[in-house]
Amino acid sequence: MTAKAVIIGAPRSGSGKTSVTIGLLRALARRGIAVRGAKSGPDYIDPGFHAAATGKDGVNLDSWAMPPGLLSALAGEAAGDSEAVIVESAMGLFDGIPAEPGRSGSAADLAQLFGLPVLVVLDVSGQSQTAAAIAKGFASYDPGVKIAGVILNRLGSERHRRLAGEAIEALGIPVVGAVMRDPTLSLPERHLGLVQAGEHDDIETHIDRLADVMERSIDIDRVLDLMAPFAPIGSDTSAALPPPGQRIALAQDEAFSFVYPHVARHWRKAGAEIVPFSPLADEAPDESCDVCWLPGGYPELHAGRLAAAQNFRSGMQAFAARKPVHGECGGFMALGEGLVDAEGQRHEMLGLLSHATSYAERKMNLGYRRARMKAASALGPSGSAVRGHEFHYSRVIDPGSDEPLAEIADGQGNALGVSGGRRGLVSGTFFHAIARDG
Incomplete structure (x- = not known):
């Protein structure tokens, strides 16, 4: 089985990455595609939603906490039994800490390490053509990170979609999705962030609704075409935490x-x-x-x-x-x-x-x-x-x-x-x- 993968990124937390990722994961699973979710950084809640959407355990890929050999080992496990892997960025795509190259904790590190393209989720509420300036900034900020396309989120109207989308596509950046504003798509929150998947009153219904929306709003065939081969090279699990007992x-x-x-x-x-x-x-x-x-x-x-x-x-x-x-x-x-x-x-x-x-x-x-x-x-x-x-x-x-x-x-x-x-x-x-x- 040969896996392909893509990173879902954004300018900041709260842009809608998690809802888009969960919906895409379930939409791909509905097609009979063996798909798995991954999360950059130390978040331990979103992998639970990824698992609920796909039936496969999620995985964290943290470039600060994990050396490259362990990252490759974990990524290889995720890719080994999958046809598609969707990596959800924590915070903004380039957000990490000052560190040696490739060890900042950002999703951009993963894009460079594994050669993965990025789809940027842009919350365009309160703006239209300005979204193109943000997309251009993403595309030019780091030559080692390939921005493959944009998903517009929280659109207010068809006119809104046209203004923002045409401005971005004029730059040569594909717009592969346009999601209308809908507050019911958001997951509930509590003091440490999202409520866990197991605590959601009706998690299956919510995930299916997210998938319905993404199937209507995103060109999923285009997303699949934009994914890159995902076959991490090298594996070193010596940095993995050993079991504390038998x-x-x-x-x-x-x-x-x-x-x-x-x-x-x-x-x-x-x-x-x-x-x-x-x-x-x-x-x-x-x-x-x-x-x-x-x-x-x-x-x-x-x-x-x-x-x-x-x-x-x-x-x-x-x-x-x-x-x-x-x-x-x-x-x-x-x-x-x-x-x-x-x-x-x-x-x-x-x-x-x-x-x-x-x-x-x-x-x-x-x-x-x-x-x-x-x-x-x-x-x-x-x-x-x-x-x-x-x-x-x-x-x-x-x-x-x-x-x-x-x-x-x-x-x-x-x-x-x-x-x-x-x-x-x-x-x-x-x-x-x-x-x-x-």
Whole structure:
């Protein structure tokens, strides 16, 4: 099977990339095409929608957090069983951080590394011919990034489409789609961004509606013609996060669900078994597992239920007395002594670490992280380094007395101090690990 691929980019977040991508994925799947979605950067929510649209796991391709060999390995896996791959850009197409060439985290890095063309989604609400100036800027900004076409979004009328579209096509840039303004196409949001696919009340109906709109609005045959062959060369998975154990008890429910697809997939490929359990259903980790992992999620929305889950609490305490436990972001919050919800009510958490966190006293923390372990944990041995990402509004209101887990720096190497906590076999931190530093 020979795959072809294209990147869906835009000038900024909120341009409609996700709706266009999801609709195109389902529209191609309807044609019987084996299609898979990918996401540039560290977003772990959109791959869930990609999977819902196609029936195939999504994948993150993050040029800052992943060295080129791992990027090629993951891209090769995505292409290996697909006829088409659609890569959705995070933020704007060229948005990343100052870094060595090809390691900025932007989707433009992927366009250059894999030689993929880009379709730019332009939100033209409030403008018409000016859209051509934006398209021209995209086409000329970086000679190594090929802009193959434009999809106009949020058009108000046929006249609006004609004015914007003709101005862009006069530059020699094809307009392959024109989507009318329709607020019902947007996905619901919450404090960390989009609601996850599994939480959407009627995800199948919504995805089918997006596909209906894209089939009417986009020349899908033209899109297929503009795709480029996608056969990544080289593969090096040495930077992939190794499984923290042979049998991994993984918390999985509405409170704990932020697991990067590539991480769980690599654990399984390395021979590990993932045994899910639900803290919200008052389940404890399987005693036969040799490590427990509490991923990120929204524990602040379910703090009362977690506090009342006595079987979960006692099971976690018994497990942590004998075997390693690690928590990321929301999992880190649940490992602490207490969590204050948005209404200011404090809920007792597991108490396996001594810190306390609050969502009532919010402070946004966002950015890439390079972490060096101060001691051995489920993330790796002492002195090892990982790359990851942090995105949360909750904050530590009581640091507790535990030893810090890691020394961290931002994506440009600026020291940020220590992060997380460790006590005995328990560790946790606010950042999500993506790959080994390399």
